[in-house]
Amino acid sequence: MSTAGNVAVGLIAAIHVYILVLEMFLWTTARGRRAFGTEPEFARSTATLAANQGLYNGFLAAGLVWSLLADGTTAFQAKVFFLACVLVAGLYGAATASRRILLVQAVPAAIGLALVLAAH
Template sequence: MIIVANVLVALVALIHLYILVLEMFLWTTPRGRKAFGTTAEFAEQTRTLGANQGLYNGFLAAGLIWGLIDGADAIKIFFLACVAVAGVFGAATASRRIIYVQTLPAVLAMAAVLIA
């Protein structure tokens, strides 16, 4: 079960690394605009905001990777909880889709870590 838990934690970390790339580097590209449902004009005007959001997603991924390397369940749980809370907030304020992309994987990974 530890392997399953760690795979799920790694998956959440990879999701957040991908979000980092979308927000920091692809924000104004067609791919980034499609992912966030923005226009070219809006994306250009909010480029630095997107990069800032991406940086925070990178910190979440780094914390999860740290937990995997260290093997400390407390670190994994803390960062998974941060991801879940951020996902709930994002779903309430930005897009309900975030609950499936961010919160659900984090909650499943957290459950697996706790069971393992």
Template sequence: MNAIANALVALVAALHVYFLVLEMFLWTKPLGLKTFRNSPEKAADSAVLAANQGLYNGFLAAGLVWGLFQGTPGFGFQIKTFFLLCVVVAGVYGALTVSRRILYVQAAPAAIALILLWLA
């Protein structure tokens, strides 16, 4: 069970690295425009804000990776729990303020990983 939980934590971290790339580097490119359903004009106007948001997603990913590789299991558990909770809260907030899709793409995988982490 612990291996499955850690695999899901790694998946959530990978998703946040992907979000970082989308928001920091591909925001105004065709993939970014399609993913976030933006017009080129809106994307250009919000590119700096998106890059900032991408950086925060990178911090979430880094925290999850830190938890996965922490040598002290109890501390690693605490780190993973904290960062997964941060992802869930950010996902719920994003779902309430931006798009319901964020609940499924960001918050749900983190919540499932958190539940499995606690069950492991």
């Protein structure tokens, strides 16, 4: 697997760990509200939903990390699967929640997926 592809996968995993932290632990803080453009009352009333979203982002990060630790065909298949999941989630989020998600999630996933596929 290419070094560039692995670096991209690692960076995308790190982004999703950061999203997990924002959604699960910082959602109601000034930093979390600033990141997602929410008001204090909205953040308080949606904290449980945000934590659930954060958990899912953590699963994406875990899958990407696993793909970096796996060998051979399993590593390739896991990278493709989890990058595709991130890409679909990013496209859906951009279409339904915020176009910014396209740049934060979908574009990096598309680049990472292209790098992984090109190296195969």
